[in-house]
Amino acid sequence: MATSLNLSSIFSSSRLVTTPSSVFPIRQRRRIILVTSSSSGGKPTILVTEKLGQAGIDLLKKYANVDCSYDLSLEELCTKISLCDALIVRSGTKVGRDVFESSRGRLKVVGRAGVGIDNVDLAAATEYGCLVVNAPTANTVAAAEHGIALLTAMARNIAQADASIKAGKWTRNKYVGVSLVGKTLAVLGFGKVGSEVARRARGLGMHVITHDPYAPADRARAIGVELVSFEVAISTADFISLHLPLTAATSKMMNDVTFSMMKKGVRIVNVARGGVIDEEALLRALDSGIVAQAALDVFTVEPPVKDNKLVLHESVTATPHLGASTMEAQEGVAIEVAEAVIGALRGELAATAVNAPMVPLEVLRELKPYVVLAEKLGRLAVQLVTGGSGVNAVKVTYASSRAPDDLDTRLLRAMVIKGLIEPISSVFINLVNSDYIAKQRGVKISEERMVLDGSPENPIEYITVRIANVESRFASALSESGEIKVEGRVKQGIPSLTKVGLFGVDVSLEGSVILCRQVDQPGMIGKVASILGDENVNVSFMSVGRIAPGKQAVMAIGVDEQPSKETLKKIGDIPAIEEFVFLKL
Numbered sequence: 001m002a003t004s005l006n007l008s009s010i011f012s013s014s015r016l017v018t019t020p021s022s023v024f025p026i027r028q029r030r031r032i033i034l035v036t037s038s039s040s041g042g043k044p045t046i047l048v049t050e051k052l053g054q055a056g057i058d059l060l061k062k063y064a065n066v067d068c069s070y071d072l073s074l075e076e077l078c079t080k081i082s083l084c085d086a087l088i089v090r091s092g093t094k095v096g097r098d099v100f101e102s103s104r105g106r107l108k109v110v111g112r113a114g115v116g117i118d119n120v121d122l123a124a125a126t127e128y129g130c131l132v133v134n135a136p137t138a139n140t141v142a143a144a145e146h147g148i149a150l151l152t153a154m155a156r157n158i159a160q161a162d163a164s165i166k167a168g169k170w171t172r173n174k175y176v177g178v179s180l181v182g183k184t185l186a187v188l189g190f191g192k193v194g195s196e197v198a199r200r201a202r203g204l205g206m207h208v209i210t211h212d213p214y215a216p217a218d219r220a221r222a223i224g225v226e227l228v229s230f231e232v233a234i235s236t237a238d239f240i241s242l243h244l245p246l247t248a249a250t251s252k253m254m255n256d257v258t259f260s261m262m263k264k265g266v267r268i269v270n271v272a273r274g275g276v277i278d279e280e281a282l283l284r285a286l287d288s289g290i291v292a293q294a295a296l297d298v299f300t301v302e303p304p305v306k307d308n309k310l311v312l313h314e315s316v317t318a319t320p321h322l323g324a325s326t327m328e329a330q331e332g333v334a335i336e337v338a339e340a341v342i343g344a345l346r347g348e349l350a351a352t353a354v355n356a357p358m359v360p361l362e363v364l365r366e367l368k369p370y371v372v373l374a375e376k377l378g379r380l381a382v383q384l385v386t387g388g389s390g391v392n393a394v395k396v397t398y399a400s401s402r403a404p405d406d407l408d409t410r411l412l413r414a415m416v417i418k419g420l421i422e423p424i425s426s427v428f429i430n431l432v433n434s435d436y437i438a439k440q441r442g443v444k445i446s447e448e449r450m451v452l453d454g455s456p457e458n459p460i461e462y463i464t465v466r467i468a469n470v471e472s473r474f475a476s477a478l479s480e481s482g483e484i485k486v487e488g489r490v491k492q493g494i495p496s497l498t499k500v501g502l503f504g505v506d507v508s509l510e511g512s513v514i515l516c517r518q519v520d521q522p523g524m525i526g527k528v529a530s531i532l533g534d535e536n537v538n539v540s541f542m543s544v545g546r547i548a549p550g551k552q553a554v555m556a557i558g559v560d561e562q563p564s565k566e567t568l569k570k571i572g573d574i575p576a577i578e579e580f581v582f583l584k585l
C-alpha cells in the first residue's frame with residue numbers, strides 16, 4: 001500500500017459553497033457544483049475504461065462500486081464521469097479538460113495504470129483539484145524486455161522473415177541481419193526503463209552510452225554505462241533506444257536535423273512515446289538510408305491509421321503498444337494503481353501522486369494539528385477583512401526552533417490558502433489546486449521562517465497569518481503596521497488562537513469565535529456569558545487579553561453554536577463593548 005496518512009481535509013472536495021464575495025479580486029470565476037452524495041450505497045464509484053488486471057479490479061471492488069466500461073466515446077465518458085469519484089485509465093483514454101469539466105467537481109482522482117501520463121491533462125486536473133496518480137514501477141521490466149525484444153528482432157529481421165516463411169517462401173539471403181555484440185547503443189532517457197535496457201544490452205556485449213540531463217553519472221557508471229551529451233549519443237550510436245517521457249522538450253526530438261547528425265545506417269527502437277519521433281522525418285530518413293531500420297511500439301496517433309506508411313515500411317518492425325503487456329506487469333500495475341486510487345479516495349496522500357507534493361508519512365503525522373491550525377487561521381483572517389480592496393498579499397510566518405530545511409511547509413501553505421479562499425468563494429481547495437487557485441485569484445502568498453532558540457521538539461511554536469492592504473471589520477485585529485494579524489499555536493494537540501492584532505488571547509479553535517474589544521473592567525465576562533447562556537449557546541472557552549489594566553482589552557469567546565442576530569446585538573449593546581465580530585471556523 002502506498003505510504004499515506006488519512007488527512008481527508010487535504011484532498012476532500014465534499015463541501016458546499018458559500019456566497020461568492022468581493023473580498024478577492026476574481027479574475028475568472030469557476031463554478032463547481034459539488035456532488036456531496038458522491039456514492040451509491042455509501043460506496044464511491046470508480047470507472048475503469050481500459051482492461052485492468054483482475055487483482056486490481058478485485059481490490060477496487062472491496063471498497064467501491066466498479067464500472068468497467070471499455071471503448072467509450074468521449075461523449076460517453078463525459079456523461080458517465082459526473083457519476084464517478086475516480087477514473088482508472090491506461091494509455092488509450094484521453095482525459096482532457098472536457099472530462100474534468102463534465103465531472104462537475106465529483107471526480108477526485110484519476111489513476112493511470114502505467115507510467116506515461118501524457119494522455120491526462122494535468123493542468124486541468126490540478127485546476128479542478130483532482131489528484132492524478134500513476135503506477136510508475138510495475139511495468140518497467142516489461143517495457144525494458146520489450147525494448148530488448150524489438151532490438152534483437154529488428155537486428156535479425158525476425159518479423160519480416162516470419163511473415164515471409166508463413167507466405168510459403170524460403171528466403172535466406174534477404175534476411176541477413178547485423179550483430180549486436182561490440183556495437184554502440186545510445187539509450188536516450190536513463191530512467192527506470194532506460195537503465196534496465198542499458199543493463200540488459202551490456203549483457204548482450206554492447207557498448208552502452210546514455211544521454212539524460214537529469215541522471216546522475218555515478219548511477220550510469222555503476223552499470224558500465226557512459227553518460228554523454230545528446231550530440232555525442234546520437235552521432236556515435238549504431239543503435240538508439242528511446243526511453244524519454246513525451247514532454248514539450250522531447251516532442252519530435254528525432255527530426256530531420258537530428259537524423260542528419262546520425263551515423264548512416266543507424267537503427268532505432270522506440271518503446272517510449274510515438275510523439276518523440278517526427279514520423280514524417282523518420283520515413284524520409286528510412287528512405288534515404290540514414291536510418292537502416294526502426295522498431296516501433298508506440299505511435300503519434302494510436303492506433304495508427306490503416307495505411308500508415310511507417311507500419312507498412314519493409315524496414316520497420318511494429319508492435320501495437322505492447323511494452324507493458326505481460327501478465328506479470330498488468331497484475332502489478334493493476335494492484336499499484338488500485339491501492340493508490342483507494343488511498344486517495346480515503347483522503348490519504350499517495351506516494352505516486354503526479355500533481356501534488358509528496359509528503360512523507362512521518363512529516364504528515366507530525367504536522368497534522370498544525371495543518372488544522374493553518375486552515376483555521378486563514379479562515380479567521382479572511383473573515384476579518386472588509387471593504388473592496390481585495391485580498392492580494394498574505395504573509396504566513398512559521399516560528400520554529402527547527403532548522404529551516406527541517407520543516408516542510410507545503411501542506412501548511414495549502415491549508416492557509418484553503419482557509420482563506422473557501423469561506424468566500426465557490427471553489428473547493430485542496431493540496432492539489434491550492435497554489436493554482438491562489439495565483440488565479442491574484443493572491444500572493446509569501447512565507448517566512450522565524451528561527452527560534454530552544455529545543456526543536458515541536459515542529460512549530462506558532463503560525464502567524466497577516467493580510468496586508470485591507471481594511472478590517474474588527475479594528476483591533478490590525479497590527480502596528482496596519483495588517484490584519486492572527487496568530488495561533490498547538491496546545492496539547494489542540495489548535496488555539498493566541499493573538500489577534502496586538503492582543504494576546506487564548507481560545508481553542510473549535511466551533512466559532514466571538515471577538516469583542518471592550519474597556520477593561522470587572523464583570524464583562526459574566527455579562528457576555530449570561531447573554532449567551534440565556535439563548536442556550538454553549539461557551540467552550542473565554543479569554544481576555546488587555547494592553548494594560550483598565551485600558552482596552554480583547555475578549556475571545558469560543559461558542560459551540562452560532563448565536564442569533566438578536567443575541568449578537570445584545571452583546572454589541574453592552575456599553576463597554578467598543579466593537580465585536582462573530583467568526584465561523
Ligand SMILES: NC(=O)c1ccc[n+]([C@@H]2O[C@H](COP(=O)([O-])OP(=O)(O)OC[C@H]3O[C@@H](n4cnc5c(N)ncnc54)[C@H](O)[C@@H]3O)[C@@H](O)[C@H]2O)c1
Pocket residue numbers: 115116117136139140143188189190191192193194211212213214215243244245246249250271272273297298321322323324325
Ligand atoms: N511502450 C510501453 O508500453 C511503455 C511501458 C512503460 C513505459 N513507457 C514509456 O517509456 C518512457 C520511460 O518510462 P520510465 O518509466 O523509464 O520513465 P522515467 O521517468 O523513469 O524515465 C524517463 C527518463 O527520461 C529522462 N529525460 C527527461 N527529459 C529528457 C530529455 N530531454 N533528454 C534526455 N532524457 C530526458 C528523465 O530524466 C528520466 O530519467 C515513458 O515515456 C513511458 O511512458 C512505455
Ligand SMILES: O=C(O)[C@H](O)COP(=O)(O)O
Pocket residue numbers: 090091092113114115116117139321322323324325
Ligand atoms: O506508459 C506506460 O506505462 C506504457 O505506455 C503502458 O501503457 P498501457 O498501459 O496503455 O499499456
